[in-house]
Amino acid sequence: MVLPSLKFSAAIDSVSQTQSISDGKTLVSKGGVFELGFFSLGSTTKRYLGIWYKNIPIDGVVWVANRANPINDSSGILTFTSTGNLELRQNDSVVWSTTYQKQAQNPVAQILDSGNLVIRNEGDTNPDMYLWQSFDYPSDTLLPGMKLGWDLRTGLERKLTSWTSPDDPSLGNFSWGLMLYSYPEFYVMKGTQKYYRTGPWNGLQFSGVSDQIQNQNAMFVSNDEELFYSYTLINNSVTVKVKIINASFQTHVWEKEKEKWRVNIITPGDFCDMYGLCGANAVCSITDSRVCQCLEGFSPKSQQEWNTSNWRQGCIQNEPFHCKDRDVFVKYVGMKVPETTHTWVDENINLDECRARCSNNCSCMAFTNSDIRGAGSGCVLWFGELFDVKESQTGGQDLYIRMSGSEFDGHNKSVTIIIATTIAATGAIILFCIFVICRVRRNNAESKVKDNIESQLGDLDLPLFDLLTITTATNNFSLNNKIGQGGFGQVYKGKLADGRDIAVKRLSRGSGQGITEFITEVKLIAKLQHRNLVKLLGCCFQGDEKLLIYEFMVNGSLDSIIFDQVKGKFLDWPQRFHIIFGIARGLVYLHQDSRLRIIHRDLKASNVLLDEKLNPKISDFGMARTFGGEQTEGNTNRIVGTYGYMAPEYAVDGLFSIKSDVFSFGILLLEIICGNKNRALCHGNETLNLVGYAWTLWKEQNALQLIDSSIKDSCVIQEVRRCIHVSLLCVQQYPEDRPTMTSVIQMLGSEMEMVEPKEPGFFPKRISDEENSSSNPNQMTSNDKLTITSLDGR
Numbered sequence: 174m175v176l177p178s179l180k181f182s183a184a185i186d187s188v189s190q191t192q193s194i195s196d197g198k199t200l201v202s203k204g205g206v207f208e209l210g211f212f213s214l215g216s217t218t219k220r221y222l223g224i225w226y227k228n229i230p231i232d233g234v235v236w237v238a239n240r241a242n243p244i245n246d247s248s249g250i251l252t253f254t255s256t257g258n259l260e261l262r263q264n265d266s267v268v269w270s271t272t273y274q275k276q277a278q279n280p281v282a283q284i285l286d287s288g289n290l291v292i293r294n295e296g297d298t299n300p301d302m303y304l305w306q307s308f309d310y311p312s313d314t315l316l317p318g319m320k321l322g323w324d325l326r327t328g329l330e331r332k333l334t335s336w337t338s339p340d341d342p343s344l345g346n347f348s349w350g351l352m353l354y355s356y357p358e359f360y361v362m363k364g365t366q367k368y369y370r371t372g373p374w375n376g377l378q379f380s381g382v383s384d385q386i387q388n389q390n391a392m393f394v395s396n397d398e399e400l401f402y403s404y405t406l407i408n409n410s411v412t413v414k415v416k417i418i419n420a421s422f423q424t425h426v427w428e429k430e431k432e433k434w435r436v437n438i439i440t441p442g443d444f445c446d447m448y449g450l451c452g453a454n455a456v457c458s459i460t461d462s463r464v465c466q467c468l469e470g471f472s473p474k475s476q477q478e479w480n481t482s483n484w485r486q487g488c489i490q491n492e493p494f495h496c497k498d499r500d501v502f503v504k505y506v507g508m509k510v511p512e513t514t515h516t517w518v519d520e521n522i523n524l525d526e527c528r529a530r531c532s533n534n535c536s537c538m539a540f541t542n543s544d545i546r547g548a549g550s551g552c553v554l555w556f557g558e559l560f561d562v563k564e565s566q567t568g569g570q571d572l573y574i575r576m577s578g579s580e581f582d583g584h585n586k587s588v589t590i591i592i593a594t595t596i597a598a599t600g601a602i603i604l605f606c607i608f609v610i611c612r613v614r615r616n617n618a619e620s621k622v623k624d625n626i627e628s629q630l631g632d633l634d635l636p637l638f639d640l641l642t643i644t645t646a647t648n649n650f651s652l653n654n655k656i657g658q659g660g661f662g663q664v665y666k667g668k669l670a671d672g673r674d675i676a677v678k679r680l681s682r683g684s685g686q687g688i689t690e691f692i693t694e695v696k697l698i699a700k701l702q703h704r705n706l707v708k709l710l711g712c713c714f715q716g717d718e719k720l721l722i723y724e725f726m727v728n729g730s731l732d733s734i735i736f737d738q739v740k741g742k743f744l745d746w747p748q749r750f751h752i753i754f755g756i757a758r759g760l761v762y763l764h765q766d767s768r769l770r771i772i773h774r775d776l777k778a779s780n781v782l783l784d785e786k787l788n789p790k791i792s793d794f795g796m797a798r799t800f801g802g803e804q805t806e807g808n809t810n811r812i813v814g815t816y817g818y819m820a821p822e823y824a825v826d827g828l829f830s831i832k833s834d835v836f837s838f839g840i841l842l843l844e845i846i847c848g849n850k851n852r853a854l855c856h857g858n859e860t861l862n863l864v865g866y867a868w869t870l871w872k873e874q875n876a877l878q879l880i881d882s883s884i885k886d887s888c889v890i891q892e893v894r895r896c897i898h899v900s901l902l903c904v905q906q907y908p909e910d911r912p913t914m915t916s917v918i919q920m921l922g923s924e925m926e927m928v929e930p931k932e933p934g935f936f937p938k939r940i941s942d943e944e945n946s947s948s949n950p951n952q953m954t955s956n957d958k959l960t961i962t963s964l965d966g967r
Contacts, residue, residue: 187283193252196220201227204286211249215340219243222251222261224288229427232434235288235314236307239269240342273305280304288316315415322351322401333417339926349417356513356553357400367448368420369441372509375570376544381509381563382440419925439919445563452487453558469503470576492577496535499578507569510541511559518543520551527552539574566766635699636711643713643720647677674725698794701767705759707782707792727785732778735848746888748787749845755789756781760838760914764831769799772829776837777818778844817851822908832908839903843867846896848881864904864933871901901930
């Protein structure tokens, strides 16, 4: 029987068993939100049947029926079979079809405003009675109201699978689905390999997902019939979707005024999210100087591998468990709990009963509440090795981990000694501080500026060095010890009596402007602890001297290497890529993970120091600004920093934000790749700065010409190309077009899809080559100067 094609006189949302949809015809949901029909992607002629947002022209496809079997021309037609199933045909071949077990009576196919394509019996709109629905067979997008998980009655698994590419919706390498363990949890899989796990649902959120999604009510349902995650919107006027794109799942929000998707959250968000990074019985912390640390009572299985930052072999017990009352449980706060492969769950007992259950079972390694709402309830026990544990910056939950009683006794003795020593040392520091303050007061210092410094530094938990100690260490600030100079003073190398090498930043006398920066730097760095930030050892304010004492970086500043034709040859691409990641991690900490939200405002190559292993350390916080709460931007009438690294909105209008640092990072990224400073470069008949030069090569599809000739043999082309792409996204004209540093790390460390960069922001006038910049410890100052010549605003 030949079914007639439906003749559309107006937009309709359904077809009956006697109608069909041919290529060029569509169904539109009742409220005009979604549309069903045939479409092509990119420049291909392949045709797909799918669903998309009707009024969103960019990246609007949310479901594809024949994603693995495209139609080669416009001959496709969607019809009902005699059994009531939908069937997509190309000529005489079946391309795709539905199947269901329920009895069909006058079936109707309808596209709903939720984006769900349903087959139902005519007149029956009860969702529980749908014969079939596309929400049960998702593609790469999770819409509000969709279920991600399992129907235990039928064995149906609902999971997301990435597209192969933006122009190819066929099944990609990554999927996001629910593992049916005793304590279920979601995984992102790369093929059959685990790539990332969310952690189990703890009543409030997934244990390993620290970001709270705004405008969403999330829920996890677990019963005898179903296990699934779903979300609804608090404000239905906002368009939100969750997509799996390569190795990450991302929350996208449509910005109607700007006509673009804003990526709100990308997960996984940092290195500690990578599955199994630290191996068994270890915890991963992105803010620690060493990312992976063995749990209390455990030591690295291979110390040699551990020392090289290869942590995947994990840790082993120092002492065997004695079981029952002789063992103790160490409480870890704010944790992504271990993988739940070998767990036992009882939702009806409390934490004390849970502790007793674990204590009486010699194989039990850890326990916690299964539901952390309120005072907590339920019990989860872990058996065997504890795998993929992470310290969460926000979120997470308490976790109690077993420790040998004898190991704990020794630990307590060490703790007692440490506490006693710390109290004594703290007392000595306090006495010394009191002495210094009294000495200053007895001298009746008349300078208001000095009084200001004293009052602001007096309450810092930071060692105050005696001036004699520092003058001895630097050989009385000998010229032979001088290693750098900047706008506010000089930097000297020194050696303390205990043999430690230090870098001493000496503020110029009479520099009223520099005093403010001195106080800022002390107060900021004293509160910051991260492996990619330079460590402040102490300070000295005595007489006219104002000194900052830093750890010494043996390899100096980044600019002294990458801009040197000889030294640059010894910094190959893997080392440069390592440095890029380290700088990005440091910025993520400043912008997001530290107790204060900090904008550096003077990120550049000379303010990145390298230790003996070429680990990068961001330095010089004299220009930095702090924010509290959710504030991310500010303005100033006093423009400080270094031209060439400044974002346009900051240099011109004094507006700064975390996106100002992102702009500076983009410049620095280009400099690391090409080994040139951001200054005038010739390209054809044009004189361009480095950004303009990179953009021109990008448009000409010759971006790889940027690569420093000294690293061409060692570079990984795909990594370099991604770095260039990311750098151009970072230097966009408008702050809202630049990614966050969290997104930057994600883009650099994965194969995720990236948007095309727009024309970068250039200064529309010539800028003098005088550098307004601060000094950095450990290095002779290089010329981070820039002349930008006759460039039109883009």
